Amino acid sequence: MTVLEQPGSSRNTSSLAGPPPSWRPRTDPAPLLPDQEPYRLLGTDAAARLDSGLLTRLYTQLVRGRRYNAQATALTRQGRLAVYPSSTGQEACEIAAALALEERDWLFPSYRDTLAAVARGLDPVQALTLLRGDWHSGYDPHEHRIAPLCTPLATQLPHAVGLAHAARLMGDEVVALAMVGDGGTSEGDFHEALNFAALWQAPVVFLVQNNGFAISVPLAKQTAAPSLAHKAVGYGMPGRLVDGNDAPAMYEVLTEAVQRARRGGGPTLVEAVTYRIEAHTNADDATRYRSAAEVETWRAHDPIALLERELAARELLTDAFVGDTKESAEQLAADLRERMNADPELDPMDLFTHVFAEQTSQLRAQAAQLRAELDAEAAGHTEDAVGAGGFAEEARP
Amino acid sequence: MTTTVPATARKPATMAQALTRAMRDAMADDPSVHVMGEDVGTLGGVFRVTDGLAKEFGEDRCTDTALAEAGILGTAVGMAMYGLRPVVEMQFDAFAYPAFEQLISHVAKMRNRTRGALTMPLTIRVPYGGGIGGVEHHSDSSEAYYLATAGLQVVTPATVEDAYGLLRAAIASDDPVVFLEPKRLYWSKADWSPDAPTEVAPLGRAAVRRRGSSATLITYGPSLPVCMEAAEAARSEGWDLEVVDLRSLMPFDDDTVCASVRRTGRAVVVHESNGFGGPGGEIAARITERCFHHLEAPVLRVAGFDIPYAPPMLERHHLPGVDRILDTVARLQWESDRTDGGGE
Numbered sequence: 001m002t003v004l005e006q007p008g009s010s011r012n013t014s015s016l017a018g019p020p021p022s023w024r025p026r027t028d029p030a031p032l033l034p035d036q037e038p039y040r041l042l043g044t045d046a047a048a049r050l051d052s053g054l055l056t057r058l059y060t061q062l063v064r065g066r067r068y069n070a071q072a073t074a075l076t077r078q079g080r081l082a083v084y085p086s087s088t089g090q091e092a093c094e095i096a097a098a099l100a101l102e103e104r105d106w107l108f109p110s111y112r113d114t115l116a117a118v119a120r121g122l123d124p125v126q127a128l129t130l131l132r133g134d135w136h137s138g139y140d141p142h143e144h145r146i147a148p149l150c151t152p153l154a155t156q157l158p159h160a161v162g163l164a165h166a167a168r169l170m171g172d173e174v175v176a177l178a179m180v181g182d183g184g185t186s187e188g189d190f191h192e193a194l195n196f197a198a199l200w201q202a203p204v205v206f207l208v209q210n211n212g213f214a215i216s217v218p219l220a221k222q223t224a225a226p227s228l229a230h231k232a233v234g235y236g237m238p239g240r241l242v243d244g245n246d247a248p249a250m251y252e253v254l255t256e257a258v259q260r261a262r263r264g265g266g267p268t269l270v271e272a273v274t275y276r277i278e279a280h281t282n283a284d285d286a287t288r289y290r291s292a293a294e295v296e297t298w299r300a301h302d303p304i305a306l307l308e309r310e311l312a313a314r315e316l317l318t319d320a321f322v323g324d325t326k327e328s329a330e331q332l333a334a335d336l337r338e339r340m341n342a343d344p345e346l347d348p349m350d351l352f353t354h355v356f357a358e359q360t361s362q363l364r365a366q367a368a369q370l371r372a373e374l375d376a377e378a379a380g381h382t383e384d385a386v387g388a389g390g391f392a393e394e395a396r397p
Numbered sequence: 398m399t400t401t402v403p404a405t406a407r408k409p410a411t412m413a414q415a416l417t418r419a420m421r422d423a424m425a426d427d428p429s430v431h432v433m434g435e436d437v438g439t440l441g442g443v444f445r446v447t448d449g450l451a452k453e454f455g456e457d458r459c460t461d462t463a464l465a466e467a468g469i470l471g472t473a474v475g476m477a478m479y480g481l482r483p484v485v486e487m488q489f490d491a492f493a494y495p496a497f498e499q500l501i502s503h504v505a506k507m508r509n510r511t512r513g514a515l516t517m518p519l520t521i522r523v524p525y526g527g528g529i530g531g532v533e534h535h536s537d538s539s540e541a542y543y544l545a546t547a548g549l550q551v552v553t554p555a556t557v558e559d560a561y562g563l564l565r566a567a568i569a570s571d572d573p574v575v576f577l578e579p580k581r582l583y584w585s586k587a588d589w590s591p592d593a594p595t596e597v598a599p600l601g602r603a604a605v606r607r608r609g610s611s612a613t614l615i616t617y618g619p620s621l622p623v624c625m626e627a628a629e630a631a632r633s634e635g636w637d638l639e640v641v642d643l644r645s646l647m648p649f650d651d652d653t654v655c656a657s658v659r660r661t662g663r664a665v666v667v668h669e670s671n672g673f674g675g676p677g678g679e680i681a682a683r684i685t686e687r688c689f690h691h692l693e694a695p696v697l698r699v700a701g702f703d704i705p706y707a708p709p710m711l712e713r714h715h716l717p718g719v720d721r722i723l724d725t726v727a728r729l730q731w732e733s734d735r736t737d738g739g740g741e
Contacts, residue, residue: 136506140514147478148510152502158468159503162475169431169457170479188495192468199463354509355548357516357571360601360648 027236034229034239038273041249042306050248055311058095058247060325062304065091065115067329068124069278071336072114072131076282080340082133085112089245089277092303093179093209095119096250100205100258101177108147108160108178112209116179117146124332125339134344154184157193157206164202164261175261177205177254183214185228191235194269198235203261205254206269209244211276216289232269244272245303248310275301348374408590412560413583416446416522419564420484424454430568431476433460434469434486434522443488444524444583466496473519474503482518484568489580490525491534497542504573505548517573520564525553526619526669527716528581530709537706538670540618543575544646544679551646552600553577555621557587559644562598570600579619601648605657609639612663612729615654615680617643620667620717627722636726646676654680655687662693663729667717672700694731 069088075081098119114127129138137148150156160178167174232239257268275298279286311317352367438461441448450459473483487493527536554560567574614624628638666677677698707715
């Protein structure tokens with residue numbers, strides 16, 4: 001774009017200087033602006049048009065999700081998981097993200113989004129491989145089209161853009177949905193991803209779960225923007241502001257954004273206003289940076305309770321349905337507990353297996369060294385392993 | 398400098414032209430090869446290395462991107478996840494630094510994280526090194542950063558022929574390659590046949606560029622022509638120098654290096670990048686560990702000084718030149734019965 005003088009920036013002292021070239025915004029920003037208030041369905045008149053099947057489906061998944069969070073948190077206390085960043089309180093965002101996608105689409109989760117991955121079909125134990133520490137990520141991303149859980153903040157967002165762009169270039173109507181937290185919106189990769197997505201009109205949906213805190217730092221210290229959804233306008237894509245605890249509202253907004261992307265309408269930024277009920281992880285002390293009263297306010301706006309009210313009004317919250325849902329959640333937890341309590345079978349030689357397609361001579365030598373160390377360890381005399389591998393042989397004249 | 402191209406259909410070609418041809422041929426052979434970066438399309442790259450690719454293959458295959466290195470590499474990761482083979486240009490060595498997180502946390506590790514399920518057939522082209530009079534941030538030798546990261550292949554051509562062969566090999570590789578292009582050799586010419594390109598050079602194999610018996614100069618990329626010149630000059634001093642061009646720093650060709658040093662008994666490693674923490678230290682250590690009993694002298698290094706890259710008007714003092722190499726070679730007179738040459 002042409003570089004223009006700013007109005008009033010200088011006094012015109014040259015008779016040769018003409019008027020500045022005309023300028024107008026490239027895009028009318030008004031249609032891109034998000035709503036002033038987060039979009040809600042539950043508790044409003046609009047809830048009446050919601051499909052009961054969708055509501056019961058969302059409910060079952062939310063309850064299972066909460067149970068999964070509770071079980072995984074318990075596993076950290078038993079030492080079975082190195083760490084678990086719970087998404088309790090944010091289940092509506094997680095479930096909606098998974099359900100809004102079709103099978104051919106791709107999900108790009110962050111480290112807090114194991115639940116979205118499980119809801120999309122990933123084995124609950126495989127979803128925890130990274131957090132247990134037996135491998136990094138570990139699952140096959142192609143199986144359910146779920147990118148590896150991403151620990152660095154926002155770095156998976158450009159991947160989502162690139163994948164969606166590549167799919168479109170290859171003629172596939174595939175959409176990528178990428179998840180990030182409020183803290184992640186401050187990272188450079190967030191901005192570069194949004195810019196590329198808008199420039200390429202890539203079929204991507206960015207879901208920001210604004211849960212109030214980046215570990216201990218509140219949103220007010222993270223951004224001066226009116227809302228995170230407002231950030232979309234600067235890149236030339238629409239921003240949507242949604243109540244992240246309203247599962248059907250989340251589902252509707254994400255589904256619309258996915259469909260829009262699939263139709264060639266380009267990317268959307270969705271900000272879900274939600275709250276992290278638990279601490280950042282089991283290693284965090286949330287009482288140092290927020291009050292119990294604040295947490296209680298959000299507990300009263302619980303995503304499961306909100307949905308229960310609507311189901312009860314429709315007389316769908318029967319004992320049988322609630323009992324079946326609870327049983328399904330308990331089965332999930334029991335299966336997770338049982339399988340996580342079995343020690344994973346680890347082969348140390350795998351350390352060398354997936355570095356390059358073809359192992360280098362250096363890695364072959366190091367693998368031989370480890371093999372010798374393992375053999376010596378098995379034979380009970382570790383000292384023999386010293387110098388067994390590597391270059392010892394070659395060093396002799 | 399001469400190359401060993403067959404005599405048929407030879408004509409003068411520059412390294413830049415050979416690189417262009419390598420991308421062109423790779424794109425023609427494989428529709429999944431995509432070139433992307435800032436200015437690579439309409440302009441043909443600031444060094445014109447991507448000249449004509451957008452015109453021939455369209456803007457979807459040779460894409461001018463926004464000015465954002467992390468975004469360029471990050472989106473390329475996603476494209477590779479979907480089955481494309483992106484060839485990414487980082488316009489200058491120091492411009493690649495914003496993309497380091499993508500490179501180190503994702504490009505280098507994706508195969509490992511996914512137990513081989515996701516591969517990263519990415520080529521990251523980085524024009525690097527000094528000697529073109531570039532201002533600050535335009536002349537860094539950044540190879541040590543890449544070498545410190547497991548999972549990256551690091552390749553650097555020094556001849557026109559290798560520029561073609563190694564770039565073809567890099568693009569064909571299923572693992573990521575940081576392809577360091579010595580920018581001061583872009584305009585170096587050789588008799589090379591673009592119409593009958595030589596075979597794709599295997600990655601991880603060094604080349605002996607000059608046979609000799611007194612000592613081995615081990616080098617790569619921009620320092621190869623300097624070493625060849627030094628080897629010629631050393632003849633009058635009675636030194637018959639062998640010159641090994643590593644071509645690929647990772648994988649590292651221990652065999653070729655060790656075979657040469659065992660033959661000559663003396664070794665000097667030559668590179669532009671800082672000596673402290675630079676590749677020369679690793680190479681010297683490898684030689685010492687493997688060839689100690691063959692060595693007649695300590696392995697010496699000729700490297701750039703341990704300073705932030707010199708301003709252009711002073712860079713000739715920073716870059717290893719023929720004289721500094723010859724002075725160092727003279728110091729190899731270690732417990733030797735030779736009487737010529739210098740020494741400490």
